[in-house]
Amino acid sequence: xxxxxxxxxxxxxxxxxxxxxxxxxxxxxxxxxxxxxxxxxxxxxxxxxxxxxxxxxxxxxxxxxxxxxxxxxxxxxxxxxxxxxxxxxxxxxxxxxxxxxxxxxxxxxxxxxxxxxxxxxxxxxxxxxxxxxxxxxxxxxxxxxxxxxxxxxxxxxxxxxxxxxxxxxxxxxxxxxxxxxxxxxxxxxxxxxxxxxxxxxxxxxxxxxxxxxxxxxxxxxxxxxxxxxxxxxxxxxxxxxxxxxxxxxxxxxxxxxxxxxxxxxxxxxxxxxxxxxxxxxxxxxxxxxxxxxxxxxxxxxxxxxxxxxxxxxxxxxxxxxxxxxxxxxxxxxxxxxxxxxxxxxxxxxxxxxxxxxxxxxxxxxxxxxxxxxxxxxxxxxxxxxxxxxxxxxxxxxxxxxxxxxxxxxxxxxxxxxxxxxxxxxx
Amino acid sequence: xxxxxxxxxxxxxxxxxxxxxxxxxxxxxxxxxxxxxxxxxxxxxxxxxxxxxxxxxxxxxxxxxxxxxxxxxxxxxxxxxxxxxxxxxxxxxxxxxxxxxxxxxxxxxxxxxxxxxxxxxxxxxxxxxxxxxxxxxxxxxxxxxxxxxxxxxxxxxxxxxxxxxxxxxxxxxxxxxxxxxxxxxxxxxxxxxxxxxxxxxxxxxxxxxxxxxxxxxxxxxxxxxxxxxxxxxxxxxxxxxxxxxxxxxxxxxxxxxxxxxxxxxxxxxxxxxxxxxxxxxxxxxxxxxxxxxxxxxxxxxxxxxxxxxxxxxxxxxxxxxxxxxxxxxxxxxxxxxxxxxxxxxxxxxxxxxxxxxxxxxxxxxxxxxxxxxxxxxxxxxxxxxxxxxxxxxxxxxxxxxxxxxxxxxxxxxxxxxxxxxxxxxxxxxxxxxxxxxxxxxx
Numbered sequence: 001x002x003x004x005x006x007x008x009x010x011x012x013x014x015x016x017x018x019x020x021x022x023x024x025x026x027x028x029x030x031x032x033x034x035x036x037x038x039x040x041x042x043x044x045x046x047x048x049x050x051x052x053x054x055x056x057x058x059x060x061x062x063x064x065x066x067x068x069x070x071x072x073x074x075x076x077x078x079x080x081x082x083x084x085x086x087x088x089x090x091x092x093x094x095x096x097x098x099x100x101x102x103x104x105x106x107x108x109x110x111x112x113x114x115x116x117x118x119x120x121x122x123x124x125x126x127x128x129x130x131x132x133x134x135x136x137x138x139x140x141x142x143x144x145x146x147x148x149x150x151x152x153x154x155x156x157x158x159x160x161x162x163x164x165x166x167x168x169x170x171x172x173x174x175x176x177x178x179x180x181x182x183x184x185x186x187x188x189x190x191x192x193x194x195x196x197x198x199x200x201x202x203x204x205x206x207x208x209x210x211x212x213x214x215x216x217x218x219x220x221x222x223x224x225x226x227x228x229x230x231x232x233x234x235x236x237x238x239x240x241x242x243x244x245x246x247x248x249x250x251x252x253x254x255x256x257x258x259x260x261x262x263x264x265x266x267x268x269x270x271x272x273x274x275x276x277x278x279x280x281x282x283x284x285x286x287x288x289x290x291x292x293x294x295x296x297x298x299x300x301x302x303x304x305x306x307x308x309x310x311x312x313x314x315x316x317x318x319x320x321x322x323x324x325x326x327x328x329x330x331x332x333x334x335x336x337x338x339x340x341x342x343x344x345x346x347x348x349x350x351x352x353x354x355x356x357x358x359x360x361x362x363x364x365x366x367x368x369x370x371x372x373x374x375x376x377x378x379x380x381x382x383x384x385x386x387x388x389x390x391x392x393x394x395x396x397x398x399x400x401x402x403x404x405x406x407x408x409x410x411x412x413x414x415x416x417x418x419x420x421x422x423x424x425x426x
Numbered sequence: 427x428x429x430x431x432x433x434x435x436x437x438x439x440x441x442x443x444x445x446x447x448x449x450x451x452x453x454x455x456x457x458x459x460x461x462x463x464x465x466x467x468x469x470x471x472x473x474x475x476x477x478x479x480x481x482x483x484x485x486x487x488x489x490x491x492x493x494x495x496x497x498x499x500x501x502x503x504x505x506x507x508x509x510x511x512x513x514x515x516x517x518x519x520x521x522x523x524x525x526x527x528x529x530x531x532x533x534x535x536x537x538x539x540x541x542x543x544x545x546x547x548x549x550x551x552x553x554x555x556x557x558x559x560x561x562x563x564x565x566x567x568x569x570x571x572x573x574x575x576x577x578x579x580x581x582x583x584x585x586x587x588x589x590x591x592x593x594x595x596x597x598x599x600x601x602x603x604x605x606x607x608x609x610x611x612x613x614x615x616x617x618x619x620x621x622x623x624x625x626x627x628x629x630x631x632x633x634x635x636x637x638x639x640x641x642x643x644x645x646x647x648x649x650x651x652x653x654x655x656x657x658x659x660x661x662x663x664x665x666x667x668x669x670x671x672x673x674x675x676x677x678x679x680x681x682x683x684x685x686x687x688x689x690x691x692x693x694x695x696x697x698x699x700x701x702x703x704x705x706x707x708x709x710x711x712x713x714x715x716x717x718x719x720x721x722x723x724x725x726x727x728x729x730x731x732x733x734x735x736x737x738x739x740x741x742x743x744x745x746x747x748x749x750x751x752x753x754x755x756x757x758x759x760x761x762x763x764x765x766x767x768x769x770x771x772x773x774x775x776x777x778x779x780x781x782x783x784x785x786x787x788x789x790x791x792x793x794x795x796x797x798x799x800x801x802x803x804x805x806x807x808x809x810x811x812x813x814x815x816x817x818x819x820x821x822x823x824x825x826x827x828x829x830x831x832x833x834x835x836x837x838x839x840x841x842x843x844x845x846x847x848x849x850x851x852x853x854x855x856x857x858x859x860x861x862x863x864x865x866x867x868x
Contacts, residue, residue: 022467023801067718068787074794093794120732123757128735130686131755134581134857237684239575270519281536284521286512298565301572323568324575354517361470361519361538368468368802424579 004377004386005196009204011212012184016377016386017199018191020370026192027091027370028100030108031378034180035084036158037312038219045160046168046176048081049125053173054088054181055079056117059110061103063117069099077103082275083154084311085382086180091371094193098202104188105206108181111174118170126166129159136422137242137319140234144420145315147232148246152223154314182213187381191374223248223313230418238424241322243300243331245339246418247411249316252309253384258395259403260307260316260411262355266347266404267338268305268318270358273392274366275308276375281365284358290318293338298323299331311383316411328421343412346405359396446824447800449635449810450642457630457660458653461810462642465803471638472536472803473546475553476811479626480529482599482664488618490606494563494570495619496524496531501562504555508562514548522549526604529664529745530815531626536804539639543648546636550652553627558619571608581856582755584680585691588854592676593695593749598667600746628658633814635807669695669747672850680856688758688857692768693751696845699743699816703844705829706837707741707750712788713780714771714842715739715752722775722784723752726767733760733767750845758858765855769848776846779839793827 004018036047057063070077075092088107090100132138142157149155159165188207190199226248250256264271269285272278283304285291294300300320307316318339322331347355367373380389410416449463484491500522501508515522518541525532533553537545577583587603594601605611632653636645671694697703715723720738727737734756742748756764780788800806800823813822 020467022465024797025801071718071787071791072794074791074796074798076795076798091798093797120730123732124728124735127687127733127755127757130757131735133686136579239579240572269516269521282521282523284516284519287509287516295569296565298568301569321572321576324572325568357517358519364468364470364538365519365536368470368804370801 004390006386007200009183009208011208011210013207013210014187014381015200015203016187016189016381017194017196018373018377019194019196020191020373021193023370024094024193025091025370026094026097026100026190026194027089027374028097028104029087029089029189029374029378030104031085031087031187031189031382032180033084033185033218033382034086035082036156036160037083037153038180039153039156042164043168043172043176044156044164045125045158046172047086048158048160049121049165049168050173050177051079051081051086052121052125053113053118053177054107054111056114056121057112058106059112061106063112063114069103070096073099075100081158083158083314085379087378089371089374097190097194097199098206101202101206105210108183108186108207109210111177111181113170113174113177115170118173122165125159126162129162129165132159136236136238136240136424137321140242140244140420140422141317141319143232143234144244144246144317144418147230147420148248148315148418149223152221152312153219154312179213179216183207183210184212185216187378189374189378189381191377192370226416228415231420232418233421233423235423235425237426238422240324241328241424242422243320243322243328243335244317244420245332245335246315246317246420247416248313249307249411250407251311251313252380253388254313256407256410257309259399259407262352262359262396262399263342263347263404263408264305264307264316265355265358266351267342268303270355270362271305272359272362272366273309274372274376275379277366277372278362287354289338289342290335293334294320294331297334299326299334303335309380309383328423332419339412342408346401346408349401352399352401352404356396356399360393363393446821447806447810449820450646451820452646454629454650454654456654456656458649458656459633459814460646460649461633461635461814462645463637463806463810464639464641465637465806466639469539469639470536470803471539471542471636471640472534472807473549474532474534474635474807474811475549476530476532476633476635476815477553477627478529478631478661479531480527481602481604482528482666483622483626484599484602484606485622486597488606488610488614489602490570490604490611491614491618491622492531493526493605494566494611494614495622496526497566497570498558498562498619499524499556500533500552501566502557502559503551504557505551508559511548511552518545520545528600532811534804534807542638542640546648547652553632554656556623558616558623560616563616563619567611567614570605570611574605574608574611577605581680581682581685581687581689582753584682585689585854585856586751586753588678588680588856589691589693589751589852590749592678592852592854593672593693594669596667598669600748626661628661629653629656630660633811635810635814637803637806637810666746671695672852675849676852678852678854679859680854681860682857685857687755688761688855688859690754690756690761690764691751691854692765692851693749694845694847694851695747696741696750697743697747698745701743703837703841704743706833706841707743707845709785709788709792709830709833710780710838710841711739711741711750712792713784713838714775717784717788717791722771723768726771727754727764731763731767733757733764761855761859765853772846772848775842779835779842782835785833785835785838789830789833792830796823796826
C-alpha cells in the first residue's frame, strides 16, 4: 500500500509527504543530489565540508541561534554526506513542522559561509578524518575502495583526502554550495502526524519563492571493466589483522541488484536497505555460509557483507576480523573457497526462501519510526525513485535461484575482485 | 482495510497522549515480572528479557565470566543444538542481541508479530536451560580475545576503561573491564559458566518487557506458560564496595604512537540513580555537555575553537555512584588546549551556574523529546526495563516532566558543585602523545 503523496513545486522542488499517525511526531528530510562522486580532483571532501557549513547560520538564523530551534520541540537534527547524496533532517513534535521547514528553506537559500567559520571547521573535519584513521578497519576500507576503482569518482573517500582539506578555500565551498543547493536539485520529504494538504501549503510558503538554478548534470563516469585481481596490504602497528574482498557490483536499478541482495543474505545474513538504521541491528547470520565458514571454524571473530543501494555501480564487500593467532591467508582462502562454491553451484531453494523471509522482516524493522520511513523515501528518490523503494518487497519476492546463480557467476569472477589486508605489526 | 488500520492507530495515539504508556505489569508466583505494552505501528514485537546478572556479579579474579556467558548462552539448550537455534532465528530474520551492563544481562530481539509465541518460547528455553557446549565456549573465547586485542588498539576504549579503573580502583566492580583480560578469559571453564548461571539466573531476577503488535492478555498467557513453571531459589544480593571521590587531580597518559588522533576521558564519580539530586544533575549535564552539539563544551571546543569533531559529557547514575565523564577526540597538538578548555568551562559553571535560559532550554528539550524517545517498540521496552530496575513506577513517563520542572537554578548549580572540580578531576589521554603531552605529530 503506497500512501505517499508526491508533487513538484514550480521551482522544481520535489516534495514527498506520507502521513503516519502513530506518534505525535514529524520528520523532515531535505535531500540534495550531490555527493562525493560529484567532486573534481583537488576538491575531494567539498560536499561533506559544505554539509558542515550548512549548520553555521543563515541570513535569518544568526550563527548563535542555530541551536535551540528544534531542541525546543524536543527534536533532534543531523545530516550526512555520502557518495551520491547530501541530506539534512529534523525529527520533532509535529507542532515544529513550520520551524523545520524554515530551517531547511534557509539552508537551501541563505547559508552564510563566514570565512572564520570555514577556517574553524577545517580543523574539525581533519579531526573527523583522523578519528576515522584510528580505526584500522575504516582505513583499510578507504584504501580498498581507492584500489578497486581506477576512473570513477566513487574511488575517493567522502571525507576527502587530507591535502585537499588543507588547501580548500572558502570560495571553493561557497561556489559549490550555490551550484548544488537549488530547489530543482532537491527533494523534501515529510513523514509523520501531519495533514498532507496543510503540510503542502506550509512547504509552498517556505520554499515556493526560492528561485531554481541552472541544472547541474551529474558525473557520469563509467568505470572500465576490471581485467585482473587487485591487491593491497597495509602494514601498520596494531593488534589485529583485517581482511576485505571487494567486487564491482550492480547499481540499485540494475536487474542484478536484488538477486545480489539475496545472495548477500545467504552468505552473511540480511541487512535491510536503510543506510541510516540498518547497521544498528546486526544481521541474522549464524546459519549464513560465510559465518559458518570462518566464524564457526574459529578463523575470524566476525564476518560481514555490504551491498548498499547506489546510483551507479559500486562495490559488494566482504569483511572479516581475523582471530588472534590465525593467518590472513587462511581466512582469505576460506572466504574465496565459499565464494567460488556459490559461483559454481548457486544457492538452494531453501536458502533463497530463508533469505527472502529475512529481508521481509528487515524491511518491517527498517520502517519502525517516522525518521526511518522518511529516510528511505528520500534516499531512494535521490538514487532512483521513491517508487523504486516501495516496490522492493515485490522485486525481492520475484527473485529466483537462477537469478542468484547468474549474479554469483558474474561478480565473483577472480578478475572482478580486489583483496585488501591490514597486517598488524608490533 | 487501510482506513481501519489508520483509525486504530489514531485511537492508540490519543490514548497514549492522555494516559501515557500505561504498561500492564504482572508478577508471576515465582517472581518473574512481566511488562506488556501493545503498539500497532508495525506488525512487529520487541522482547526484552533482563536478568539482574551484569558484570558486577563476576566472581573476584574472574572478570569476564558474565561476558563469556553472554556469548555462549544462546549456543545450545538441553533440547536444541546451536545450529538448531541459529536456523530457528535466521529463518525468521531475527537477531538476538545480548547486552551486558554492570548490573543487568539483557536479551533483546524484535520479531514479526506472527512469530511472537515461537520466539518467546525459544528465548525462555535459552534462559532456563542453556547447555553451554565446550566447543562453543572455545570458539567464543577466540572471538573475545580478538575483541580485547581490538580494544587494546582503540584509543577511545583505552581512555574510557582507564578512566573507570582510576575512578573505581581496588577491584571495584565498576572499574573492571567487562570483557575481562586475555589471561582470565583463557582460563574460564564450562563449570565456571554453569556456576554463574546457577547463581544468578532465577525467576526472582527476571523482568520481561514485551512491546508491540500483540495484546497484553495474550502476552501474559504465553509468558506464564513459558516462565511460570520456572523454579530456582532467589539469588544473593550484591554488596557494592563504597565509592570514594578523588581528593586530588590525577593525570594518566597512554601513549599510542600509531594513532592519528588522541582521545581524552576526563571524569568524576557522581551520584546514584536514587539520589534526590538526580534530576538536577541530569539537567546540569545536558546544558554542560549535551544540548545541541555538546552543550557548553561543544560550543567552546568544537564550535568556537574548531578543535574536535566530538566532545560531550555523560553521566551514568546507577545503584552505586556512577561516573560523569567528558569525552573528546582531538589532534595530539591540541590535547593541552582541549583540557584547559574543559577546566575553564568547569570553573565557569562552578562560579556562575547555569543561566535561566540554559536551564529552561534543556528542560524543554528533555520533556519535548519524550514522544520521540518512546516512538519505537525497542525504545519503549528499554524505558520500561529501566523504570522497573530502579523502581520508578508504571507511570514514570507521566511523572518525569514534573521531576524536571522541579529543578531550579540553585539545585542545578549545587549539583555541579557537588561533583565537578578541576582539582579533583581524573584526566586520561590515549593516543599519539607521551607524558607530559609532548606531541609526536605536529
